[in-house]
Amino acid sequence: PFGSGNVQETPAEDDNLIVVGVSQVGSESVWRTAHTQSVQDAFTRANGYLLIFDNARQKQANQIKAIRSFISQQVDYIVLSPIEETGWDTVLQEAKDAGIPVILMDRTVEVADDSLYTTWVGSDFIREGQDAGYWLEDYLKEQGRDEDEINIVVLQGTKGATATIGRTRGFNETAKIQHNWNILEQVDGEFTTAKGKEEMARLLEKYEDIDVVVSQNDDMTFGALEAIHAAGKTTGVNGDITVISFDAVDAGVELVRNGEINIDVQCNPDQGKYVEQVIKDMEAGKEVEKAYYVPERVYTQENAGEDEDAAEGISG
Numbered sequence: 001p002f003g004s005g006n007v008q009e010t011p012a013e014d015d016n017l018i019v020v021g022v023s024q025v026g027s028e029s030v031w032r033t034a035h036t037q038s039v040q041d042a043f044t045r046a047n048g049y050l051l052i053f054d055n056a057r058q059k060q061a062n063q064i065k066a067i068r069s070f071i072s073q074q075v076d077y078i079v080l081s082p083i084e085e086t087g088w089d090t091v092l093q094e095a096k097d098a099g100i101p102v103i104l105m106d107r108t109v110e111v112a113d114d115s116l117y118t119t120w121v122g123s124d125f126i127r128e129g130q131d132a133g134y135w136l137e138d139y140l141k142e143q144g145r146d147e148d149e150i151n152i153v154v155l156q157g158t159k160g161a162t163a164t165i166g167r168t169r170g171f172n173e174t175a176k177i178q179h180n181w182n183i184l185e186q187v188d189g190e191f192t193t194a195k196g197k198e199e200m201a202r203l204l205e206k207y208e209d210i211d212v213v214v215s216q217n218d219d220m221t222f223g224a225l226e227a228i229h230a231a232g233k234t235t236g237v238n239g240d241i242t243v244i245s246f247d248a249v250d251a252g253v254e255l256v257r258n259g260e261i262n263i264d265v266q267c268n269p270d271q272g273k274y275v276e277q278v279i280k281d282m283e284a285g286k287e288v289e290k291a292y293y294v295p296e297r298v299y300t301q302e303n304a305g306e307d308e309d310a311a312e313g314i315s316g
């Protein structure tokens, strides 16, 4: 089912199934693999669905092609996890003209007419960025470093993606009121380990005194840690460089537990079941909200050993 241009034809004998065409961003991160899995777990034949899944491999053009293919196959629903926010008006208008509801998941879109999509299920990326900033403020206070000059570098995710825009905005909002925080550079790490490592190595050569790394996903963090260790520096609790990460995939939380990462702000990948619930509601003729936020938490040294959060429901 993976790979652009690999969209399956709808078999005629599946008339009773609800046909859902899903356009996924790609497979850039551990988080994305878990996200794809949650979609595949939710839209099973046993649950009454025929899933047509397309992996766009980080190219918006592939997503547009997949959506057009879903329209020509007359699917019942289109589920889109958009790579970037802009550039969707035309193809979403085509879906609307064909009478096919579009449900956004994970990231969102910026369109002139909001009626081009029915609803969105995803993370509050701005709050995630704010959580990182508020944590850093408290941490520096606890350490008695709240008057020191603090040099920060930021590894950003895919340009134009809601996750990048929101986390950057949220963190910068908290940073701009701190007179002693210097954001030295915000660089594009593309949400990948390889790019995170490359950019971190470059930053370490350029700046002697980096105090904090804000890495907008765990994969970039894994790469950054390699670069930092190769430069002979230590990270995390009692280390030379404080590390703030996002996603909280299992390997990320493990690094919080062992003290190499200070904090991991969760981005919940388990979104398939919520999207499926929205489709069920629509099938039952219920009104749906325009936006649903999935439950998320922050993993710190103090709480990383605790059980998963109790909050299970989405909030509209």
Ligand code: AHR
Residues within 6 Å of the ligand: 028, 029, 030, 031, 032, 106, 107, 163, 191, 216, 217, 218, 219, 246, 247, 267
């Ligand atoms: O849009 C969610 C982001 O995309 C995740 O933080 C990142 O790991 C993924 O690639």
